[in-house]
Amino acid sequence: MKRLNFILLFIGILMIVLLSRVYFLSIKSNTYYEELSKQNYIKRVYQAPSRGLIEDRNGIPLAINNLGFSITVKPHLKSYKNKQKLHNIVKIIAKHFPEYEEEKLLKRYKKLDSPYKHDYVNLIDYIAYDDFFSKFTLFNSIEDIKVEPSVKRYYPFHNAASHIIGYVGKASRENMNNNELSKYSGIVGKNGLEKYYNEKLQGTLGYKDIKVNALNKELEVLKEKKPNEDNNLKLTIDIKLQKYIQKIFTHKSGAVIVIDVNNGELLAAASFPEFDNNIFVGGISQKDWDKMRNSFDHPFTNKLVNGLYPPGSVHKMGVALALLEHGISPSYSVYCNGELQIGNRKFRCWKQRGHGRTGFRKALRESCDDFFYKASLKVGINKISKTLEKYGFGQETGIDQINEFIGVNPNKNWKREKYNQPWYIGETVITSIGQGYTLVTPMQVARYTAFLATGKLPRPHFYKDNHEEPKKVQTDPEYLKIIRQGMYDVANKRFGTAQRHIRSKVTIAAKTGTAQVISIPQSEKKRMKESELEYYHRSHAWLNTYGPYENPQYAVVALIEHGGHGGSAAGPMVSKIYDKLYDLGYIKK
Incomplete structure (x- = not known):
């Protein structure tokens, strides 16, 4: 009897297994095999x-x-x-x-x-x-x-x-x-x-x-x-203006930017030397690639956002605002005799005989280094750096380009983290005139120039639909007025560092900059002329401008690599760009 029960139990279990398999094959797997069948005769x-x-x-x-x-x-x-x-x-x-x-x-x-x-x-x-x-x-x-x-x-x-x-x-x-x-x-x-x-x-x-x-x-x-x-x-760019700038840029390398100061639209932006994009579409030859990659003028680098340069004197307006913001009186002045001695080192003004009694407006007009040397020591690097950060130094501009560099806006903590070294007062002095550790991109300078013109920081952009409202920056309007007057003097008053080189239908406010790429030895009693230096040892030339002065509409920024003095290297070209903006109808009377 037990044996019979065992046999019946075994048969029952076997039937359950077989019925389960039949259920799986006929019902549960139906969806899977139906999809597989579709794939056999329907091609996507x-x-x-x-x-x-x-x-x-x-x-x-x-x-x-x-x-x-x-x-x-x-x-x-x-x-x-x-x-x-x-x-x-x-x-x-x-x-x-x-x-x-x-x-x-x-x-x-x-x-x-x-x-x-x-x-x-x-x-x-x-x-x-x-x-x-x-x-x-x-x-x-x-x-x-x-x-x-x-x-x-x-x-x-x-x-x-x-x-x-x-x-x-x-x-x-x-x-x-x-x-x-x-x-x-x-x-x-x-x-x-x-x-x-x-x-x-x-x-x-x-x-x-x-x-x-x-x-x-x-x-x-x-x-x-x-x-x-x-x-x-x-895009926001005007290819006619872009081609015109390409035609009048007669230097080996550099960058030019034309930005609407009120909304951040870029009418033109060029990094020189340029290259023909068509060579990359089908694959560039190794010979052409090596030639571009090994050039000292770096044609493959987008200097607008990936070129890092000392800003030189175009930095001085931001430093001046920092000085005013942190307690230096608008009536403050120094006597510039051509140098400032700290310890065993002499920090020279670019003008060997000095500028005499100098206040804010004259310091900007004639780009007096000694004024900024002495005033910066009263305020200190940390406060200067904090103010410059508000104006976009050491920050991304937010432009619609890949891998934008942020540059360097140095202070004591930055140097400690970067080099594990203390900050020296001599470094404050050279930072105040845009040398030392400070590094910027031309696009940062263009955005900062738009701020100087309007009191707001726009986000530069190339895509028309990528606009956002400019950022309001808390700055005393009276302080900005002093800065703007100084920039007006640079291009329009006697002894202005660009006055002899800017001739335009448009009234322009400007600042020249000369950014050294090699240091000048202390033994050098008289500074060599840029033309006497080897080409790649010559200073970079900056000119940042906005116009019209009375009703700012556009900023034009030019960087000429190894161009020497900003006024002579870039002034005539920038004047022509403003005339072109006027002729094309972008600048209204």
């Missing part, structure tokens, strides 16, 4: 949109897509059976387009083909429309070749605004892992606005669900979603 083909155009503020195209064709070849032709077909295809391509070598085409095909690949192999990404059109019928009639439309990024103005526009390049494996759309477009923004706004410019994917048979032949389109192409980028 993704469609990448055309990359958005980049236009200047007047709708002139700065980055476009040139139409052409790509050549794709049927997969699995490298087998012994189909080998001759592949060789014939490659021969035809090389015959009609001699720039493509047979061996390289074969190598590319073998690299991209695999036993698991069902899509056609992309053998040639792009051939220009005009070059291919006459041969379209021939190639389209070859059974194992598929000719498809293709586009290539093109920059019609070549090297104008090259650093800010940037360029695209072939998407790397890392790009594809981080950005699904780049798997299908094959390109991604590599620099400048092309990279910063890559998500917008590339648009969103579309797709088609296509019914195919066992031979992968398309039978029917079941569903289609068009790619989103609302992806154009309208």
Whole structure:
């Protein structure tokens, strides 16, 4: 009896297991196998949109897509059976387009083909429309070749605004892992606005669900979603002004910025020397890359946001505001005899015989170093640094460019953390005239100049729709008035450091700056002329300006690398830029 019960129990358990398996296979797995079945006969083909155009503020195209064709070849032709077909295809391509070598085409095909690949192999990404059109019928009639439309990024103005526009390049494996759309477009923004706004410019994917048979032949389109192409980028720059600045910039290297002081729009911004962005689209040669990378003038560096320079005397307005803010009277003056001795070291004024009795306005007009030496010692570096921070020194400007540098706005804590050393009073003295550890980018100086003109800090931007309200900075209006009067004198009064070099239809307020790149030995009794120094030992020349003086609308900032004196190096050029702004209607009477 026990044996019979055991047998019945075993049969019962076996039946339960079998029924459970049948339930799983017939019901629970139905959804899985139904999806698998769909995949066997429905193919989803993704469609990448055309990359958005980049236009200047007047709708002139700065980055476009040139139409052409790509050549794709049927997969699995490298087998012994189909080998001759592949060789014939490659021969035809090389015959009609001699720039493509047979061996390289074969190598590319073998690299991209695999036993698991069902899509056609992309053998040639792009051939220009005009070059291919006459041969379209021939190639389209070859059974194992598929000719498809293709586009290539093109920059019609070549090297104008090259650093800010940037360029695209072939998407790397890392790009594809981080950005699904780049798997299908094959390109991604590599620099400048092309990279910063890559998500917008590339648009969103579309797709088609296509019914195919066992031979992968398309039978029917079941569903289609068009790619989103609302992806154009309208900039704030005026390419006519940009080209004009490129024409009149006669120096080897530097930067020029034109910014609307009231809203932060950048009408022009150039980093010199420039380069043609088109050389990167198809891949730059090693020879050209090495030439650019090894140049002492650093053409590949976007000096607008990645160039770090001592600000020299353009720093003095911010320091003057710090002095006033921290207790120095507006009527304060010093007697400048040409030098200040601290211990065994002499800190010289640029004018060997000195400026005599000097107050704030004269100190700015004639750029008296000794005034700032003596006044800075009364206030101290920490208070000066705190005020300069409000004006954007040592801070990001927030501009829509990649990897913006923040520079250095030094103080005692900064030096302790950076070098584990104490701060010396001699360092306060040289910091007060924009030397020492202080480093800025031209874009920071442009933003700070806009503040001097309006009392507000705008966020510089290139994309029209990326505007935000300028930041109000707490500063006594009477103090700003003193600064503005000093800047007016620089360009318009006798002994002003730019007065002889600025001639414009517009009344301009300015400040010149000479930023040393090498120190002057104490044994040097008389400072050498910049023209007597080796070129790469010459000081950088700064000129920051705004105008019209009575109703500020634009700031123009120029940095000339190794240009010497800011007034003579940049004054005539900046005057022409204001005249151009006037002629183009940007500056109103």
